[in-house]
Amino acid sequence: MNFRIFKYLIPGMAVILMTGACSGNGANGVNGNAASGSSGPNSQAPAGKEVKISFWHIYNTGPMKELYDKLIDEFEEAHPNIKVDHAGYGIFDLGDKLATALAGGTGPDLAMDGIDGGQLKIKAGTIVNLQPYIERDGVDTNQYFPLLIDIMKQEGNGDLYRLPLETDVRVLFYNKEAFREVGLDPEKPPTTWEELESYSDKLTKWNDKTKLLDRIGFAPNLGNFWYWTLAWTNGVDFFDDQGNPTLDTPENIEAAEWWVKMQNKYGTKAFSAFQSQSGSLGFDPFVGGKVAMEVSTNNLVSEIKANQPDLEYGIAPIPIKKNNATWSAGFSLEIVNNKDQAKADAAWELLKFLTSTEIQKRHHIAGNALVGNRLAATDPEFMKDPDWKTVTDQMQFTRFLETPIEAQGWGGQMWKNVQAAVAGSMTPEQAIKTSQKETEDLIANYKKTS
Incomplete structure (x- = not known):
C-alpha cells in the first residue's frame, strides 16, 4: 500500500468538506485533469x-x-467581462452546502474549503489542477508559507490544485494585569509545562463564600488548544515514516496525564459552574478576565478588540516539555470542475487576485487574519507589532494534524478518549492505548475494503 498522508482542519470537519469528492464529477473535466480531454x-x-x-x-x-x-x-471593474455572484455562509453551513452541491454536480466555480483534505477531490476530479495556470502566469508560490504549499503539493503529487487563503496558529494569551496582581512579571510568560502549572496555581482565584471559581489560571479544555498540540510539545509523533500508528508511546501517555491533571485541578462541579457563568458573557472568558492564560488562535485578537479593547494582554509561544510546536488549520481556494473552461479560466483570475500580496494585506487588516500569503502576513508594517511577530514566528514550528487516508477520524477518536480520561471513565494511559488500538483497527478495515 502506498501510504499517503494529508491533514485536516478540525476533527470531523474535513469529512464534511470532502464528502462531495467521491461524486464522480471528473468526466469531461477541464484544465488537464486526469479525467479530462481538455x-x-x-x-x-x-x-x-x-x-x-x-x-x-x-x-x-x-x-x-x-x-x-x-x-x-474592484475585481469586476478590473475584469469587465467577468461577473461574480458571491455568497458567504457560516463555516459549517458552507461545508454541508459544498458537499451537497459537489455530490449533485452543481458546485460553485470557485470555492473556499479547508486548507487540507483535497486528496479525495483530486482523485475524483472534482477540482481543477492549477499547475498549468500557475506556470502560464508565472505565479511565484514562494510568496506563500512553505508548509501550506508543501501540504497541497503532497496531495497533488507535486501539482497544486489549491492555493492557501488564510491559516492560523495557536499561541498562549495571558493577562498582564492578573500577572502583576499575583506578583508575576508580566513580561515573562511561562515557557514550560512546569511553569505553566505553577503560574496557573497562583493566578486561580476561588470565591471564599461560594467556594466557586472567580478566575481560572489555566485549563487546557478552554480556548482552542486541542490535545495533539500539547503532545507535540513533548516530542510525540503519531505515525512513523511507514504510516504505522505510534500513539502509545511514553511521551504521549505523559502528555495525556498532564492534560488530565491540569483540567481536573478545579473539580467537575466548580468547573461546570464556571463554564455556565462565563458562558453568559457572550465572548471568550479570557476576554472577560475570567481566565488568566489560554491557548487559542491568533483570531482571538479580533474578539478582544471588539469586546475589551483596553484588556492588557500578551502573546507568547505555547509552553513546552521538549520542543516548540503549535497547530495550524485554515482555508484554501479551489476551482470546482464544472466542465466549463471559460468559467474555470475566469475563476482562476479571481483566485489569483484574492491570494495576491496586496489583497492579502487588506484581508489581514480587516480580520486580523494570518493570511496564507507569507509576504503579506510578514509585511514590515505589520511586524512592528511584537505580538504579531510572535504569531508569524510560530509558523516555523507549526504542524497540521496528520491523517492517513487509511485512518480517517483517528484524531477525533483520540480526543474523545482523552476527554473520557478527564471525566474519569478511563485512565490517561488507557485513553492512549485505546486510541492506538482504534487507529490500528481503522487501518486494518481500510485495507480489507480498499
Missing part, C-alpha cells in the same frame, strides 16, 4: 465575451463581508 487553460486571461461565475466563502458578516463585497466590485 488541452488546459486558454493561453491568456479571459477577455471579450461575458462570463458569469459563482464563488462561495465564509465571510458573511462584519468587516470581512464588507471587505469581500468591495473586493468583488
Whole structure:
C-alpha cells in the first residue's frame, strides 16, 4: 500500500468538506485533469465575451463581508467581462452546502474549503489542477508559507490544485494585569509545562463564600488548544515514516496525564459552574478576565478588540516539555470542475487576485487574519507589532494534524478518549492505548475494503 498522508482542519470537519469528492464529477473535466480531454487553460486571461461565475466563502458578516463585497466590485471593474455572484455562509453551513452541491454536480466555480483534505477531490476530479495556470502566469508560490504549499503539493503529487487563503496558529494569551496582581512579571510568560502549572496555581482565584471559581489560571479544555498540540510539545509523533500508528508511546501517555491533571485541578462541579457563568458573557472568558492564560488562535485578537479593547494582554509561544510546536488549520481556494473552461479560466483570475500580496494585506487588516500569503502576513508594517511577530514566528514550528487516508477520524477518536480520561471513565494511559488500538483497527478495515 502506498501510504499517503494529508491533514485536516478540525476533527470531523474535513469529512464534511470532502464528502462531495467521491461524486464522480471528473468526466469531461477541464484544465488537464486526469479525467479530462481538455488541452488546459486558454493561453491568456479571459477577455471579450461575458462570463458569469459563482464563488462561495465564509465571510458573511462584519468587516470581512464588507471587505469581500468591495473586493468583488474592484475585481469586476478590473475584469469587465467577468461577473461574480458571491455568497458567504457560516463555516459549517458552507461545508454541508459544498458537499451537497459537489455530490449533485452543481458546485460553485470557485470555492473556499479547508486548507487540507483535497486528496479525495483530486482523485475524483472534482477540482481543477492549477499547475498549468500557475506556470502560464508565472505565479511565484514562494510568496506563500512553505508548509501550506508543501501540504497541497503532497496531495497533488507535486501539482497544486489549491492555493492557501488564510491559516492560523495557536499561541498562549495571558493577562498582564492578573500577572502583576499575583506578583508575576508580566513580561515573562511561562515557557514550560512546569511553569505553566505553577503560574496557573497562583493566578486561580476561588470565591471564599461560594467556594466557586472567580478566575481560572489555566485549563487546557478552554480556548482552542486541542490535545495533539500539547503532545507535540513533548516530542510525540503519531505515525512513523511507514504510516504505522505510534500513539502509545511514553511521551504521549505523559502528555495525556498532564492534560488530565491540569483540567481536573478545579473539580467537575466548580468547573461546570464556571463554564455556565462565563458562558453568559457572550465572548471568550479570557476576554472577560475570567481566565488568566489560554491557548487559542491568533483570531482571538479580533474578539478582544471588539469586546475589551483596553484588556492588557500578551502573546507568547505555547509552553513546552521538549520542543516548540503549535497547530495550524485554515482555508484554501479551489476551482470546482464544472466542465466549463471559460468559467474555470475566469475563476482562476479571481483566485489569483484574492491570494495576491496586496489583497492579502487588506484581508489581514480587516480580520486580523494570518493570511496564507507569507509576504503579506510578514509585511514590515505589520511586524512592528511584537505580538504579531510572535504569531508569524510560530509558523516555523507549526504542524497540521496528520491523517492517513487509511485512518480517517483517528484524531477525533483520540480526543474523545482523552476527554473520557478527564471525566474519569478511563485512565490517561488507557485513553492512549485505546486510541492506538482504534487507529490500528481503522487501518486494518481500510485495507480489507480498499
